[in-house]
Amino acid sequence: MSSTETPPEAGHDFIRDIVRRDIEAGRTPDIVTRFPPEPNGYLHIGHAKSICLNFGVAAEFGGRCNLRFDDTNPTKEEQEYIDGIQRDVRWLGFDWGDSVRYASDYFEQLYAWAIELIRAGKAYVDDQTQEEMRAARGTLTEPGTASPWRDRPVDENLDLLGRMRAGEFPNGARVLRAKIDMASGNINLRDPVLYRILHASHPRTGTDWCIYPSYDFAHGQSDAIEGVTHSLCTLEFADHRPLYEWLLANLPVPSEPHQYEFARLNLTHTLLSKRVLTELVRGGHVDGWDDPRMPTLAGYRRRGVPPEAIRDFIQRIGVARADSMVDVAMLEAAIRDALNASAPRRMAVLNPLKIVIENYPEGETEQLEAVNNPSDPAAGSRPVTFSREIYVERDDFMEDPPKKFFRLSQGREVRLRYAYFVTCREVMKDANGEVVELRCTYDPETRGGNTPPDGRKVKATLHWVSAVDSVPAEVRVFEPLFTDPEPDAGAFASGLNPESRQVLQGCRLEPAIVAANSDEPVQFERLGYFIRDPDSTADKPVYNRTVGLRDSWAKAAGK
Numbered sequence: 001m002s003s004t005e006t007p008p009e010a011g012h013d014f015i016r017d018i019v020r021r022d023i024e025a026g027r028t029p030d031i032v033t034r035f036p037p038e039p040n041g042y043l044h045i046g047h048a049k050s051i052c053l054n055f056g057v058a059a060e061f062g063g064r065c066n067l068r069f070d071d072t073n074p075t076k077e078e079q080e081y082i083d084g085i086q087r088d089v090r091w092l093g094f095d096w097g098d099s100v101r102y103a104s105d106y107f108e109q110l111y112a113w114a115i116e117l118i119r120a121g122k123a124y125v126d127d128q129t130q131e132e133m134r135a136a137r138g139t140l141t142e143p144g145t146a147s148p149w150r151d152r153p154v155d156e157n158l159d160l161l162g163r164m165r166a167g168e169f170p171n172g173a174r175v176l177r178a179k180i181d182m183a184s185g186n187i188n189l190r191d192p193v194l195y196r197i198l199h200a201s202h203p204r205t206g207t208d209w210c211i212y213p214s215y216d217f218a219h220g221q222s223d224a225i226e227g228v229t230h231s232l233c234t235l236e237f238a239d240h241r242p243l244y245e246w247l248l249a250n251l252p253v254p255s256e257p258h259q260y261e262f263a264r265l266n267l268t269h270t271l272l273s274k275r276v277l278t279e280l281v282r283g284g285h286v287d288g289w290d291d292p293r294m295p296t297l298a299g300y301r302r303r304g305v306p307p308e309a310i311r312d313f314i315q316r317i318g319v320a321r322a323d324s325m326v327d328v329a330m331l332e333a334a335i336r337d338a339l340n341a342s343a344p345r346r347m348a349v350l351n352p353l354k355i356v357i358e359n360y361p362e363g364e365t366e367q368l369e370a371v372n373n374p375s376d377p378a379a380g381s382r383p384v385t386f387s388r389e390i391y392v393e394r395d396d397f398m399e400d401p402p403k404k405f406f407r408l409s410q411g412r413e414v415r416l417r418y419a420y421f422v423t424c425r426e427v428m429k430d431a432n433g434e435v436v437e438l439r440c441t442y443d444p445e446t447r448g449g450n451t452p453p454d455g456r457k458v459k460a461t462l463h464w465v466s467a468v469d470s471v472p473a474e475v476r477v478f479e480p481l482f483t484d485p486e487p488d489a490g491a492f493a494s495g496l497n498p499e500s501r502q503v504l505q506g507c508r509l510e511p512a513i514v515a516a517n518s519d520e521p522v523q524f525e526r527l528g529y530f531i532r533d534p535d536s537t538a539d540k541p542v543y544n545r546t547v548g549l550r551d552s553w554a555k556a557a558g559k
Contacts, residue, residue: 013319015053015262019061019230028229031063035089035096036103036219038070039081039203042289042296043088045310045331046265046272052314053262054232055094066226067096070219071104072212074202082203084289088297092307103218104204106225110213111165113221113251114176114194118157122250123194124150125160126177133175136182137190143183144190150179164197167210171197176211180246188243192216220244224253231257234264235323263320268328269480270295273489285496286481292533292544293481293500303478304521304531304546309338328480335547339521339529344372344379347417347463348509348524348543350475352391354467357422359441360388365468368448370418382512386419389467391508396462397438399427406459408438415461417525421446463525470508473541476533477502514541521546 022028033054037047058065067089071077086100103110117123126133126147138144152160164174176195184190194217199210223231231244238261248256265272272295280286280294289296292303300310313334317326347370365387372379397408408414413423426439445452449461479500487495513522521531528548536542 014321015230015232015260015319016057016060018260019057022229023061030227031058031061031230032066032226032228033058033063033230033232034066034068034101034223034226034228036068036070036222037085038073038076038215039078039085040073040076041081041274041278042084042298044272044274044277044295044297045267045270045300046295048092048297048310049265049314049317049319050232050234051089051092051094052311053319057230057232063229064097065094066101066228068101068222068226069103070215070222071102071202071204072215072218073198074200074212075198077203079203084298088301091301092297093311101222101226102204103213103222104202106218106222107205107209107213109225110218110221114161114213114217115158116251117178117194118154118161118176120250121154122179123157123176124152124179125157125164126150126175126191127173130172133193137187138182140187144187146182147177147191150191161195161211164195164211165209167199169197171199173197178243178247180243186239186242188216188240189246192243216240216243217247220247220257220259221251221253223257224248224255227255228257229255231259233259233261235261235321236264237261261321263323265317266323266325267295267331268325268485269482269487270328271482271487271489271492276489276492279492280481283493285493292476293478295481302533303544304529305335306338306342306521309335312338325486332547336529336549339523339546341375342373343521343523343529345370345374345523345525346510346513347384347465348473348475348507348513348527348530349391349393349463349465349470350477350504350507350524350527351394352506352508353394353397353435354437355390355392355422355440355464356437357388357390357440357442358425362388364388365466368418384418384510384512385466385469387466387468390416390464391467391470392416392438392462392464394435396460397424397435399435407462408460413456413458415446415449415458416464417461418449419447419464420444420449421452421458463527465508465510467508469511471511471514471541473507473509473514473543475504475507475530475543475545477504477545509541509543513543523549 035051035054055065126149128147136145175193177191177193180189180191182190193214195211195213198212201207241259244259281289286294290298290302292299313331365385367383368386369381370384371381398405401409408424410424410427413421415421420442422440422442424438424440427435428437430436443452481500482495483497484495521529523529529546530543531546533542533544
């Protein structure tokens with residue numbers, strides 16, 4: 001789906017109102033936005049909000065959105081992340097046109113502009129260490145202290161910058177700083193660093209450079225080179241906007257973009273700090289960037305979340321000026337809504353308990369008709385095998401049930417979905433007193449699960465699978481990665497949910513699930529939506545639960 005084909009988000013927000021006014025006033029007839037990720041990790045759902053906004057605004061107003069990598073820190077950036085980001089943006093449903101852009105495309109131009117700032121007396125090479133610069137920067141209430149090298153002669157600054165580029169100095173020996181105002185109330189204007197020395201190989205430029213521009217120096221100028229009209233950033237960049245504007249005003253840039261800030265996404269039971277996500281992966285707390293418990297787009301994809309559900313969720317939460325916390329239940333609701341319409345229904349038993357139907361003929365089976373999707377009559381039906389021995393969920397039986405438990409217990413009759421009414425007659429236990437088997441009878445006149453001629457009713461309908469042809473499988477069930485609704489990023493490891501992943505062995509799946517050999521989501525009736533995991537093999541199917549049918553986490557938390 002190209003940026004001009006992507007459905008725009010519905011409704012209005014303050015960003016779209018700004019764009020609309022700019023068009024009506026003739027200030028920006030051709031809208032250009034950009035999504036500028038740093039390739040030092042995988043995209044998470046917070047990035048999805050920015051992607052949907054930037055590409056959505058461009059599509060809605062007939063413009064274009066550039067994908068531009070902020071590749072200015074080679075010590076943390078890898079080609080793996082560049083490839084993964086492109087894959088995730090495409091998966092989410094967007095396209096950036098003819099080519100990917102990189103800040104490194106503009107390294108020569110940025111360097112030339114740095115020289116212009118030096119010649120204008122607006123930049124200088126500083127020999128202070130990082131610690132000395134930090135100490136001299138001042139505080140929110142105290143002004144900074146000027147560097148002893150702030151008034152270096154222009155020729156000396158030019159010479160030193162050239163030697164920095166030539167690789168004469170080690171990392172940290174010198175930096176290039178803008179000369180603005182060490183007493184400014186905005187700390188970002190207290191002579192910010194424009195270039196630092198990094199002897200490291202760059203994913204695209206190799207060892208051509210050993211000095212690299214800061215994000216603040218590369219960002220606005222890259223926007224200007226690309227003709228970006230609306231540079232949309234999250235709120236943490238609001239304090240950087242005066243520097244963004246100072247650089248544009250003091251350089252001969254080809255266009256004048258404007259920066260606007262919107263609230264970032266904050267999701268309960270979730271941390272969207274790239275530092276935390278990186279530490280989760282490197283510390284072995286999860287099984288990689290695409291672990292289904294991770295809030296990365298790769299993790300959601302592996303978990304079976306459809307991209308349209310994420311786009312719908314982003315549309316539902318809207319675009320605001322102030323930060324707020326969004327309940328993860330809203331995301332789960334959007335996922336259910338998307339999957340309910342399309343996912344085929346199948347039966348699976350995750351914690352099997354065997355039933356022997358004593359009055360069903362031994363050695364015989366029959367084919368019953370099961371609906372593929374009640375929401376889509378065109379999806380048709382499929383045959384399911386019924387036999388003397390079947391499996392039901394262990395949780396669907398209680399020996400001594402409470403008053404409102406209507407499922408199986410001794411002497412209780414229930415409906416087996418698409419099959420028959422059955423009544424539990426006897427409970428079989430092992431030497432430890434554990435229930436291992438139920439002996440039941442069935443009513444042949446209730447075939448298809450229909451009400452019998454005498455009109456008697458049952459209060460529960462159970463899913464089941466046949467012991468004859470059901471397929472053993474591993475199923476992985478996920479809960480939020482953090483127990484606290486607002487986890488602490490500074491102590492994230494202590495807040496990890498020890499039950500965020502349960503691996504269930506010995507599950508039994510309807511054979512149609514495995515026979516389809518599909519990567520598409522499927523609903524296990526009464527259990528939730530699931531998808532085949534890449535670990536799955538022909539000998540050992542593995543399925544992940546995408547989301548339950550009910551908000552079980554919120555329900556448990558409420559209790």
